[in-house]
Amino acid sequence: MASMTMIQALNSALDVMMERDPNVLTFGEDVGYFGGVFKVTEHLQKKYGAKRCFDAPINECGIAGAAIGMAVYGLRPVIEIQFADYMYPAYDQLVSEAARIRYRSANDYTVPLTVRMPYGGGIYGGQTHSQSPEALFTHVAGLKTVIPATPYDAKGLLISAIEDDDPVVFLEPKRVYNGPFDGRRDRPVIPWSKHPASDVPEGYYKVPLGKANIVREGADLTILAYGTMVHVAVAAVEDSGIDAEVLDLRTLLPVDIDAIVASVCKTGRCVIVHEATRTSGYGAELSALVQEHCFYKLEAPIERVTGFDTPYPHALEWDYFPTPPRIIKAMRRAMEA
C-alpha cells in the first residue's frame, strides 16, 4: 500500500499493466518523453522504451484509428486524448468503428482499446479544457464509459478497462487529479494523502466495471454522482444536515441499475449531479431510469443539478460549476416536495 494521488494511481495502473502484458502500450500527444501534460504517463517511456510509450501527431482521429488497428492486431493499446474537449476529431473512429467492429464482424474482430481522457472544469481552462462529454459516449452502443472518483478506484478501474475485451472510454476527473476537491472554494483543498481512498496497493488489482459504490449511506434521499461531483455531493450532504445516500456510479455504461434502484426505492427521493450541460446529459438517462424503476416509490420529482446549457465560461466558471449550495438547494426541494 502507498498513498497515491489520482495521477500516481493512474500511472501505477499503466505501469503494472505494461509490466504484466507486453501487448499493452500507450501513446498520445506529449505522452512519451514528457510523460503527458498531466504526468499520467511519466517515467513509462524511460522504463519501457519509446516503442511502448510514445508521442503521437496532433491528430486524435489518427490516434484512435491507429489504436483500433493495433487492437485488431491483438495489442491492448491505451491512448490518451489530451483533453476530453479534443476527442471530437476521434469521435467517428470511436463511434463508427471501435464501438461497432465486434458487432458488424459477427465477433470476428474485437477492439480491446482503452481511451483515457481528462475531463471536467474548475481549473480555469475555459471552454475547451473543461468539458464533460460522457453522454456522447453513453449513447453509443458498443462502448463502455467509466469515470473514477478516487485514486483507489482510478487504478482498479483502469486495470479493468485495459483487460476488458471491448473499447472503454475512461474519463478522468482532472479537478481531483491532485486532491479531492469538493467544491468548497473557501476551504483549502486537502491532499489525497488525507483521504482513505488514496491508500492504493502498488501491484495488480481490479475494481470491476459496472459496479457502483455507496460512498455514504443515508435514509432520506439518494444522490447519484460520478467523478469530481462525488466529492462535491458528499460535501453538500455534510453541509445540508440531510441524511442522504451518495452513490458513486463509477461506470456509466453499463450502469449499476441494481444499486441505483435499491437506493432510490429505499429513500424515495433522488438528486442527480453532473458537471456536463444539462439537456441530454447523462443525468437525463439516470432520471429516466429512476422513474422507470422506482416510479411508485418516488415521493418527489427527481432533481438534476448540472452544468448549465452554455459553453464553460472561463471567468465565470465558479458560477457554472455545480457547487454544494446548488446541490443543497435541490436536496431541500426534494425533501420538501
Next chain:
Amino acid sequence: MASMTMIQALNSALDVMMERDPNVLTFGEDVGYFGGVFKVTEHLQKKYGAKRCFDAPINECGIAGAAIGMAVYGLRPVIEIQFADYMYPAYDQLVSEAARIRYRSANDYTVPLTVRMPYGGGIYGGQTHSQSPEALFTHVAGLKTVIPATPYDAKGLLISAIEDDDPVVFLEPKRVYNGPFDGRRDRPVIPWSKHPASDVPEGYYKVPLGKANIVREGADLTILAYGTMVHVAVAAVEDSGIDAEVLDLRTLLPVDIDAIVASVCKTGRCVIVHEATRTSGYGAELSALVQEHCFYKLEAPIERVTGFDTPYPHALEWDYFPTPPRIIKAMRRAMEA
C-alpha cells in the same frame, strides 16, 4: 398550393430561399449536377448555376468547416450531409465551432448555417445508413435541432432554419421522404398526395422553430414523437383504441415545453417514441423534463419506446424498428399502471 412529397417540399424550400436571397447557397456530396442522392437539391444547379449549388469533396469536416467560414462571411449556407451516419467527421466543426462562435466571440461573429441530413432506418440501409443521432446534437449548447414529419412542416421549418441566425441541425426522416410510412408493413404505403399535410404552398412561408404540433387530440395518454415516428405513433393510436394525444415535437431544441406539459398534465400518462438507441437518447431528456414538470400529475411511469441499444441490424431492421405493436404495448402498460 400543390401536393408535394417531403422531398419536393424540401426542394421547394431551397428554391424559394435561393430565389429570395442571393446569400443562400447549398453544397454537399453529389448535391450539384446530380441533385443529391435523395434528389432534394434537384434542378437547383441548373437554375442557379454551379456556384450556388455544387458538389463537395467527400470530407464532412471540410463541408461543415467551409460552410462555417461562409456563414461568418455573411452567407447563409445550407449543407447536406449525405446520411446522418456520416456526420461524425463534421461533429467537431459543428460542436466546437458552429455552436460556439457566437458565444466565444461575445456576439462578434455569428453562424447562420443550416445542416441538412437524412436520418433514420427502415430502408434496409444497414448500420451506416439508418442512424438517428439527434441526441448528439440536443446535448450541444448553441445548436438548434429540428425534425419535420410532413411535407408542409418540412418546407416551413427549413425556411425558418435558413433564416435563423444560429446554426440549425435539420434532420430529415428519410423513411417518409416519399410517403407517410406508419410502420404497418402489411399495408401499402399511401402516397403523400393522400395526406393533408402534403398540401404545400409553392411560395414562401414559415413554420416557427420551437413549436410542437398536436397531431391528434386525446384525453387518456400523451405520445411524444418526431419525424417518422409521428406517423407510427398515429397508427398505433388508431390500432390501440386508446384515446391518446400525439404531439409532433418538430423542434427538439429548443423544445416546446409548454405544449408537452399541457398535454401530459392533462392526460397523466406519457409514452415517448424514437428510433434512436435508447440509452441517453433524446427520449431520456423528454422523460426527465416530463417528470420534472408533471410529477404530481403522472399516473403511470413514463414509457420509452425506442430503437434498441445495438447498431441498426440490416436484415433484422423490422425487429429493431419501433412498430405500432411495440408502441401499443407501452401504451397499454401506461394505461394499466
Next chain:
Amino acid sequence: MSRRSNALDLHIPAPRARPGDAPDFSGWSFPEPGETPRPEIDAPAVELREFAYGLIRVLDMDGAAIGPWAPRLAPEALRRGLKYMLLLRAFDERMHRAQRQGKTSFYMQSHGEEAISIAQTMALDPSDMCFPSYRQQGILIARDYPLVDMMNQIYSNKHDPMKGRQLPVMYSSKKDGFFSISGNLATQVPQAVGWAMASAYAGDVRIASTWLGEGSTAEGDFHAAMTFASVYRAPVIVNVVNNQWAISSFQGIAGGENTTFAARGVGYGVPPLRVDGNDFLAVYAVTQWAAERARANLGPTLIEHFTYRAGPHSTSDDPARYRPTDEARAWPLGDPIERLKQHLMVLGEWREDQHRAAQEEALETVRATGREAEKVGVLGVEGAHEATSMFDDVYKDVPWHLRRQREDLGA
C-alpha cells in the same frame, strides 16, 4: 450585381463530359509501357517524387510485357489471375442482377477494376492483412474464400456469416486477413496503419495493405493515416483506386484537377507510385515493390491505381444520369481482363477456346453457387435470424440493459 474588374470568382470543377456529350479523354498523355524505370526498393523517397506524375505500365496495347517493371510471373500464375478476374466479374454480374430481382437490398460491382484486387492479393503474402473498401471483393476471391458465403451474406440468409447485421457487401474474414468493411469511408486507412505499426511493434513479418477510392482520399482519415504511416514508417501499402468517379462526382471534386492522387504521397515524404490499374502485370509489380520495401523496414508506399469504374457506383444509382453512357468503352487504357487475356495469348499460353471455357466455368460456378445460396434463402425471409440475436456481440458479454431489451423484444 455588377462585378468589379478585380472581383474574385469562385471556381467549381466540372468534368469534360456529361450525359449527352461524347466521352472526352483527349489530351491525356501517358508514358509508354516499359518507359518508367524501376528504382531499388531502398531508394530514398525524395528520389521517387516524379513517379507521382507518371504512370507505370508494363503491358502495351498489343499484349506485350515491356520494361523493368515486368514481373517474372509464370504463365500458370497469369492464368490463375485471369480466372480469378473472370470469376469476380461473373460474380459481380450475377449479384447485381440478384439485387434487381429483389433478392438482396444492395450490391456494388468492381467492374473494370478487377486487376487491382486480384493482382495485388497475388503479390501479397497470404498472411498479410488487408483493410479494403467495399470494392475489393476480389481479395476474398483470390484468397479462395467460399463464394457461397459471400452470397449468403449478400442474401442475408441464415448462413450469412455476418448474421444479417451488415450490408450485403461489407464482408469480414479474419482467417483470410480481410478486415471487416466499414460503411464509413476511409476509416480503415488509419486502422491499417495502426495494424502495421502493431506488426512492427511485435517484430512480426506481416505487412498491411489498405484500399480507398480517390473520392475518399478527401476524408481526414486519409490524412491521419498518411501522417502516422510517414512518422512511424509503418509497413503498409496505401492504395488509392482512382476510378475517376465517386458517386456522381468526378475526380476533380476530390482534388484531382491540379495534380494526381499519387502526389498526395509526395506531401508526406511517402514514395508515390502511379500505375495503370488496368494492367495486371504493372499492378502486380508495383505491389511487389511496395511490399518488399515495407518488409525491409523502409516504410509505407502510396500507390495510385489509375482506372475507370465501368459499372454504376452501386445498385442505388444510374450512371447515365451523370456521365456519358459510353465513357467506359472509351477508356484509353482498355479492360483489365481483355488485356491480360491478350498477353497470355501473345505468350502462346492461352487460346480463345480456353478463354471461352474459362468464362463458362466462371459463370457455371457462380450459377451453381447461386442456387446453393438461394436454397438457404434470400433477403426478407422471415426467421432467417433469431430477432434476439441482434443483441449478441454488441459487447463480449450481454449487459443488463441489453438483456432487458432482448426480453422486451421476445415478449
Next chain:
Amino acid sequence: MSRRSNALDLHIPAPRARPGDAPDFSGWSFPEPGETPRPEIDAPAVELREFAYGLIRVLDMDGAAIGPWAPRLAPEALRRGLKYMLLLRAFDERMHRAQRQGKTSFYMQSHGEEAISIAQTMALDPSDMCFPSYRQQGILIARDYPLVDMMNQIYSNKHDPMKGRQLPVMYSSKKDGFFSISGNLATQVPQAVGWAMASAYAGDVRIASTWLGEGSTAEGDFHAAMTFASVYRAPVIVNVVNNQWAISSFQGIAGGENTTFAARGVGYGVPPLRVDGNDFLAVYAVTQWAAERARANLGPTLIEHFTYRAGPHSTSDDPARYRPTDEARAWPLGDPIERLKQHLMVLGEWREDQHRAAQEEALETVRATGREAEKVGVLGVEGAHEATSMFDDVYKDVPWHLRRQREDLGA
C-alpha cells in the same frame, strides 16, 4: 522475445537533442539569401514544387537585403514593422509575467516568431480576413487594435471584450478582420477557406489568410482545408508556422522527419513556399506574392515559415523539461527583431540610440497600458461579470430552458 532476422521494427522519431544535450542544428543547409528565384505570380503550381524544399531568404546575416524577393519597402515601413515587433515582444513578456503573478490564468507568447504576424499583416490589405491560431497576436498589434483591450481580455476583467467567457489569448475582433480564436487546433483552417470561397462567390476583393502550427498540420482539418482550397481555387493563404515544437514534441512527430511542411502543398497541387520566418523582408515578400496570386483568382498558396519557438509553449509548460535550454540561442537563423534592426542600420535608417528609445517606448506603452487594465481588474475579481451574462449569446435570443437556468442561478 527473440526476433526473427526479417522482423519488422517500429520507428519512433526522436529529436537530436534533449535536456542535458547540446543543441544540435548541424547538417542543416539553407540556400543563400537572394539565391532563390522569384516566379511570376501566375506560374503554374507544377513549376513551383521545388520551392517546398528550399528556403526563401532575403536578409543575409549581416543585414543586407539581397535578390529578387527583396520587397520594395520604404524605411518608414520597416521602422514601423520593427516597432510593432518590439511592442509585441514587450507585451508578451509583461503578460507572461502577469500570469506568473496570478493576474491571469494562462498566457502564450510569440517570442521568436514576431516577424511572421507583423510582416504578414503589413503585406496584407487591412480588410483581408485573418483566421489565426493563438500565436498571431501580432496581427492585432499591427492592426492597431487597442492594447488595453487585449489586456482586459487577458485579465478577464469587466472590460474584457469577450465578457469573461474565453481563455485569455483567444481574441476576436470582427472590425479588424481577426477571427475568433478557437481552442481546438486547426479548425480555423477550413473556415478560412470557406470564408475565401464566400468572398469569391460574392465577387468581393478581400482574401483570407490563416495560420496554424506545424504540429497542427497533422489534424484532419488541415487536409480538409487544403483539399477544398485546391478544388475551388480559394483565395486564401495557408501559413504553417514551423517553430520546431508542438508542446513537448518536435516537428518530426508531426511528420517533418521525411519532408518539409511546405511539401504538403505539393500533394494538393497548391504552390508551396518555404521561407525563413525570422527574416522580416522574406516573410513580407512571400506574403505579398501569395496575396497577389490569390487576388488574381489563381488560388491558394501554402507558406511554411521556418522559425523557432523561443519561449515556452504556454505558461503551463517548462521547456527545460523537454529540450536544451539554449536551443533558441543556437537557432541558426537568428532573432527576427535583431535582424530587421541590423538591416535598418545597414541602410543607415536606424541607430542604436533610436533602437533603445523604441524599446523603452514599447516597454512604457505596455507598462502604462498594464496599469490602466489592472485598474479595471484582474482575474478572479468577483462581480467583474454578471453571472447571469453567461446565458447570453449562446443563441441570438435566450430560449426558455436557458431563461429558466438563468433564473435558477439568480435565485
